[in-house]
Amino acid sequence: MVGIPSRHRSLFLLGGVIVLQVLLLAVQIKRDSQGRLIRVWTVGAVSPFERAGAHGIGSIRNAWNHYFALQNTSRENEELRRENDALKLQITQLQSKAAEADRLAALLKFRQTNVDVPMVSARVIGCCVDSASQTIDLDRGERDGIRRNMGVITPDGVVGKVIEAYQDTAQVLLLTDKDSGVGAMLADSGIQKPVGGTGESLLVMKYVPNEDDVSTGQRVVTSGMDRIFPRDLPVGTIAEIKAGNTFKQIRVRPAANLERLQEVFVLLTLKPLEIKQDSRAPASQAATPGAPASAANNPAAAEKP
Amino acid sequence: MNINDTFDIRSGEMHIEVHKFRAGAIFLAAGLALVLQAFLPVYLPKAAILDLPLLITIYFGLSRRNPSTGLLLGMVIGILQDSLSGPTVPLGLYGIAKTFIGYLASSIGARLDTEHPAARFALTIIFFGAHQGLIVLTERLLLSQPEPWFTIHLGIAALINAVVAVFLFMLLDRLRKS
Numbered sequence: 001m002v003g004i005p006s007r008h009r010s011l012f013l014l015g016g017v018i019v020l021q022v023l024l025l026a027v028q029i030k031r032d033s034q035g036r037l038i039r040v041w042t043v044g045a046v047s048p049f050e051r052a053g054a055h056g057i058g059s060i061r062n063a064w065n066h067y068f069a070l071q072n073t074s075r076e077n078e079e080l081r082r083e084n085d086a087l088k089l090q091i092t093q094l095q096s097k098a099a100e101a102d103r104l105a106a107l108l109k110f111r112q113t114n115v116d117v118p119m120v121s122a123r124v125i126g127c128c129v130d131s132a133s134q135t136i137d138l139d140r141g142e143r144d145g146i147r148r149n150m151g152v153i154t155p156d157g158v159v160g161k162v163i164e165a166y167q168d169t170a171q172v173l174l175l176t177d178k179d180s181g182v183g184a185m186l187a188d189s190g191i192q193k194p195v196g197g198t199g200e201s202l203l204v205m206k207y208v209p210n211e212d213d214v215s216t217g218q219r220v221v222t223s224g225m226d227r228i229f230p231r232d233l234p235v236g237t238i239a240e241i242k243a244g245n246t247f248k249q250i251r252v253r254p255a256a257n258l259e260r261l262q263e264v265f266v267l268l269t270l271k272p273l274e275i276k277q278d279s280r281a282p283a284s285q286a287a288t289p290g291a292p293a294s295a296a297n298n299p300a301a302a303e304k305p
Numbered sequence: 306m307n308i309n310d311t312f313d314i315r316s317g318e319m320h321i322e323v324h325k326f327r328a329g330a331i332f333l334a335a336g337l338a339l340v341l342q343a344f345l346p347v348y349l350p351k352a353a354i355l356d357l358p359l360l361i362t363i364y365f366g367l368s369r370r371n372p373s374t375g376l377l378l379g380m381v382i383g384i385l386q387d388s389l390s391g392p393t394v395p396l397g398l399y400g401i402a403k404t405f406i407g408y409l410a411s412s413i414g415a416r417l418d419t420e421h422p423a424a425r426f427a428l429t430i431i432f433f434g435a436h437q438g439l440i441v442l443t444e445r446l447l448l449s450q451p452e453p454w455f456t457i458h459l460g461i462a463a464l465i466n467a468v469v470a471v472f473l474f475m476l477l478d479r480l481r482k483s
Binding site: 011029 | 371372373376377380384395396397398400401404405408411412443447448
């Protein structure tokens with residue numbers, strides 16, 4: 001044997017002969033689950049290389065696809081971006097429709113609760129909210145029975161009153177306008193004081209003496225004394241209280257979301273009305289000890305102006 | 306020390322003579338051992354305890370003192386024994402064991418005096434044990450057959466084979482060329 005020292009030849013020969021006989025054995029031996037031993041060994045010997053090869057080819061293919069073969073990627077990115085924008089727009093539209101459906105459901109429920117109250121629903125088609133005046137425009141007018149000084153509400157609470165009625169549209173002065181006002185009272189104590197706008201997002205409750213017990217969070221409802229709004233419509237909740245010289249400075253957060261009005265109800269009468277409140281009204285209101293019976297809770301106790 | 310051995314005074318090493326055998330003696334002895342191994346137990350079941358092919362492998366390995374020819378002889382005898390052992394013994398089981406024994410016997414024979422009966426007796430016991438160990442190792446590793454490493458029966462078989470080997474080897478010494 002060339003290249004092998006003579007003293008090691010027999011050792012190499014021994015190794016070769018043994019390997020041959022082991023292979024001979026492996027060809028004959030059959031394992032129940034895995035077949036012939038030679039096959040098991042062959043697969044075991046080859047599979048690491050196969051795995052390594054597959055991994056290597058996969059890596060090369062991956063690198064090629066992600067780093068070199070990018071001629072269509074820019075176009076695809078652009079298409080995907082456009083598609084993404086379209087889908088975002090679609091989602092926004094769907095969310096808007098879902099919100100609108102919720103609003104309309106609330107309106108319908110309110111309308112069904114007060115089916116005997118003459119009112120018409122109107123959509124807000126414009127607004128001119130500025131520091132000088134806060135008004136909105138409705139898509140209903142005199143043709144629909146709307147007249148000046150009619151009250152405008154939502155299921156959440158008072159919105160304002162009609163200041164101009166045209167043939168097909170009407171203009172509404174929001175409660176937050178500094179010239180606006182509503183006869184109100186504290187739901188808990190029954191203290192009746194006017195609430196007016198300041199031109200800002202919060203209203204003010206006027207003429208409440210410093211001695212009167214008023215706390216933040218108290219509900220303010222209509223008193224019916226202005227002969228525009230019926231009793232017990234939500235006006236808002238007390239947000240801030242400061243002591244003044246004679247009267248408290250009370251700021252009220254409007255119950256209706258006056259900054260995002262979309263649909264409203266116009267009360268089609270100038271006569272006093274009785275509004276049935278939704279069952280969503282807080283239970284604490286009805287359960288408050290010492291509170292005067294309201295028209296909603298006890299219609300018989302409602303004061304007829 | 307055998308009369309045929311020489312001693313080198315300068316290196317202090319013993320040079321052991323390589324024995325030559327008459328033409329065909331090895332093949333004849335191996336063939337006869339295989340035939341007897343297959344034939345004898347039929348009529349004399351207790352003879353199955355003997356491993357005549359192993360004894361032949363040991364003897365010619367020790368005498369020829371060439372590891373290459375020793376392992377090749379062991380391989381051939383072992384594979385032939387596998388062939389004669391029936392379908393339950395796969396080809397290579399005895400072949401691997403006797404290849405190793407042939408190699409070991411030749412290697413040891415080239416370094417030790419193996420002509421004395423006591424040495425032959427002891428070496429046969431050792432080789433018999435090694436042979437059996439290789440078979441069990443192969444069975445455990447490749448055939449998944451957990452055979453025991455040692456039993457009393459194997460110990461007795463080793464002794465009997467060693468005794469037989471002493472006389473058999475003397476008989477086989479007559480086949481040497483003078």
